[in-house]
Amino acid sequence: MPDPSSRISVLLPLPLGGRYDYQVTLESDYPPGAVIEVPFGGRKVTGVVWGPGEGIIPDSKLKTAGSVLPLPLMTASLRQFVDRVAAYTLTSPGAVLRMVLNTPKAFSPERGHFLYKIPSDGPIFLKSPIRQRIINFLADGAKRSISEIAQNVGCSSGLIKTMAKAGELVPIAAPPAAPFSRPKTNTNIIFSPPQERAAQVLRETMREGTFSATLLEGVTGSGKTEVYFEAIAAVIAQEQQSLVLLPEIALTTQWLDRFVARFGVKPAIWHSDLSAAQRRITWRAIAEGGAPVVIGARSALFLPFPDLGLIVVDEEHEAAYKQEDGVIYHARDMAVLRAHIAKHPIILVSATPSLETLANVEADKYRRLHLPNRHGNAQLPHITAVDMRKYPPPRGHFLSPPLAQALQQNFEQKGQSLLFLNRRGYAPLTLCRSCGHRLQCPNCTAWLVEHRQINRLQCHHCGYALRIPQTCPQCQAVDSFTACGPGVERLAEEAAILLPKARIALMTSDNIANAAAAEGLIHDMIHGKIDLLIGTQIIAKGHHFPALTLVGIVDADLGLAGGDLRAAERTFQLLNQVAGRAGREDRPGQVFLQTYDPSQPVIAALAEGSEENFLTQEMNARKAATMPPYGKLAALILSASNEKLVDQACRDLAAKIPHEEGIIILGPAPAPLAILRRRHRRRFLLKSAKNLSLQSVIKKWIKEIRLPRTVRLQVDIDPYSFL
Ligand code: ADP
Numbered sequence: 001m002p003d004p005s006s007r008i009s010v011l012l013p014l015p016l017g018g019r020y021d022y023q024v025t026l027e028s029d030y031p032p033g034a035v036i037e038v039p040f041g042g043r044k045v046t047g048v049v050w051g052p053g054e055g056i057i058p059d060s061k062l063k064t065a066g067s068v069l070p071l072p073l074m075t076a077s078l079r080q081f082v083d084r085v086a087a088y089t090l091t092s093p094g095a096v097l098r099m100v101l102n103t104p105k106a107f108s109p110e111r112g113h114f115l116y117k118i119p120s121d122g123p124i125f126l127k128s129p130i131r132q133r134i135i136n137f138l139a140d141g142a143k144r145s146i147s148e149i150a151q152n153v154g155c156s157s158g159l160i161k162t163m164a165k166a167g168e169l170v171p172i173a174a175p176p177a178a179p180f181s182r183p184k185t186n187t188n189i190i191f192s193p194p195q196e197r198a199a200q201v202l203r204e205t206m207r208e209g210t211f212s213a214t215l216l217e218g219v220t221g222s223g224k225t226e227v228y229f230e231a232i233a234a235v236i237a238q239e240q241q242s243l244v245l246l247p248e249i250a251l252t253t254q255w256l257d258r259f260v261a262r263f264g265v266k267p268a269i270w271h272s273d274l275s276a277a278q279r280r281i282t283w284r285a286i287a288e289g290g291a292p293v294v295i296g297a298r299s300a301l302f303l304p305f306p307d308l309g310l311i312v313v314d315e316e317h318e319a320a321y322k323q324e325d326g327v328i329y330h331a332r333d334m335a336v337l338r339a340h341i342a343k344h345p346i347i348l349v350s351a352t353p354s355l356e357t358l359a360n361v362e363a364d365k366y367r368r369l370h371l372p373n374r375h376g377n378a379q380l381p382h383i384t385a386v387d388m389r390k391y392p393p394p395r396g397h398f399l400s401p402p403l404a405q406a407l408q409q410n411f412e413q414k415g416q417s418l419l420f421l422n423r424r425g426y427a428p429l430t431l432c433r434s435c436g437h438r439l440q441c442p443n444c445t446a447w448l449v450e451h452r453q454i455n456r457l458q459c460h461h462c463g464y465a466l467r468i469p470q471t472c473p474q475c476q477a478v479d480s481f482t483a484c485g486p487g488v489e490r491l492a493e494e495a496a497i498l499l500p501k502a503r504i505a506l507m508t509s510d511n512i513a514n515a516a517a518a519e520g521l522i523h524d525m526i527h528g529k530i531d532l533l534i535g536t537q538i539i540a541k542g543h544h545f546p547a548l549t550l551v552g553i554v555d556a557d558l559g560l561a562g563g564d565l566r567a568a569e570r571t572f573q574l575l576n577q578v579a580g581r582a583g584r585e586d587r588p589g590q591v592f593l594q595t596y597d598p599s600q601p602v603i604a605a606l607a608e609g610s611e612e613n614f615l616t617q618e619m620n621a622r623k624a625a626t627m628p629p630y631g632k633l634a635a636l637i638l639s640a641s642n643e644k645l646v647d648q649a650c651r652d653l654a655a656k657i658p659h660e661e662g663i664i665i666l667g668p669a670p671a672p673l674a675i676l677r678r679r680h681r682r683r684f685l686l687k688s689a690k691n692l693s694l695q696s697v698i699k700k701w702i703k704e705i706r707l708p709r710t711v712r713l714q715v716d717i718d719p720y721s722f723l
């Protein structure tokens, strides 16, 4: 008799995992995309059927596949997306699938939620008084939930279940509540002519429903959000799902309020801080097509939408879209890939688009829609560069006289102010006054940062913390440590002396550990309970503070120091964002940029409003150097706790460096963060023209090298961090 069984290939969500063949009796019971349980290395693993078996494992070693889980099939486009992301980032498909299947609790259907009633042939009479009370309570024949019965009768929920088992009560499965309701699509917003033109194009684009990428560009406050809401409304009307990616998911209360005001319901939310129960409900609802709109952090890109019609990437220029560990990927770029594979539109939104996106507009790959003005009467703020060489602050202070004066004046006129300094803690550097000894992290190549509010020195890379020592470990001098330079805490001290009557608040990732704390501060700011808000880049993003009229950027040069490839671009985007917080409603805003060199292109562009010039210069410089977006980069990062091993691995790799036309390979060199969490780090950097595939070169190169288990090799395609 011929063997009736056949093989399927299953992708397992394991870090180094690939596809494995399993035996099944009937292939048609295991369609591609089915989520199934299989035995693997002595345990059960949940994987996805990827296709027919590949026949590499001999029949004798083949294991039998387990059961198919009651989940919708994973779409062909999502499976293709997993493979393509893996190929692009040079990671295993299993590691990418893991990002899709990271909510195992959602794989089984929600455990039956039951209602109870008395048997249809009437109540039975029972001896136990408590049981009798339950029967009496249900004597009207209605179905009631366990909690309702327990509360009214004063019994345990266990007793109700026991009675159901004994046939004294009848359990009835309650229909599951739809967790996310359908948004309303009509609106009473009246768009300005440029807004309406953009909205019209987007509505049509959604109707076409094929792949296209659109950049929606416009100054902060120009109505970009309102306009892309129109695209979402169109997709809802088509009964498809929309995904909105946001960079700072913890700080989106205002975005959610706007959404509710427009659509009447809350969207599904996806980020890493969800409770396990929320995660399960949300993942499942999305997989079943029951969440019309999902807003999420970059990880939401790997959710199993069965019928996605649109992806919006808001603040598309944000570096937070780059995931720097595990699978190293850029969520904006992978979002474009997903839209392309699944053949639906994508909208990239920004006031200061990335050069990558602008280059794609220039090459006619993306369409550009532009909103030129702020909505209503709001004007863009007036920006002044303060030359710190001409107006130095007093010794030990960090606010120049012009900015200090403006702060006082604004306070007297009951305006709200904001000071921006991208440095957490009290001071970036602490050193001994007698011998110059600096306090360094024992695990990282980094200085310890003083956090005076908690009386600690902290490493911002590994979290190492230490009480500020009384004596210098180098020269034993007592109480000799002194703070160098400003952090936001120190700035708050200076501001409190300058504005003794003002209500001053600090906002950094240190004091808004959770979303509720952030919401509290934002609420106070919106309702005028704060006169001066001081913070790091966390205050730069998205917030709409109606009464904010003065913004001071304490150190506009900060991001330009150390200059990696995108230092100028990033500083430009960040300062533009911060400046854009001022004057969002009727009262005009003003911005002071403190700088030691007002002639730097970034500063000059912001102060003169000549942004186009800056971008053109920056683009030309990148073109001339064939740097991204006009060339490609990739990095190899090797690390190990044993320095000799990592150096040996580097020598092995260096010996096999591929010599290919058009590819330059630099390194190995110690990374700027040469030691991170006690691991020694070395970097190679590859550079090529745009039309070459760095991936295939790297693949061939590293395939020849056997690394010791303790040496880790990470490949970073399109690196954004060069540390
Ligand atoms: P952006 O996303 O470009 O920063 P928003 O969409 O957040 O701009 O709009 C800024 C503010 O102006 C919001 O409070 C928004 O509700 C309001 N707004 C924008 N366009 C209109 C309009 N046509 N009618 C009424 N309010 C609008």
Ligand code: ZN
Residues within 6 Å of the ligand: 441, 442, 443, 444, 446, 459, 460, 461, 462, 463, 464, 677
């Ligand atoms: Zn450290």
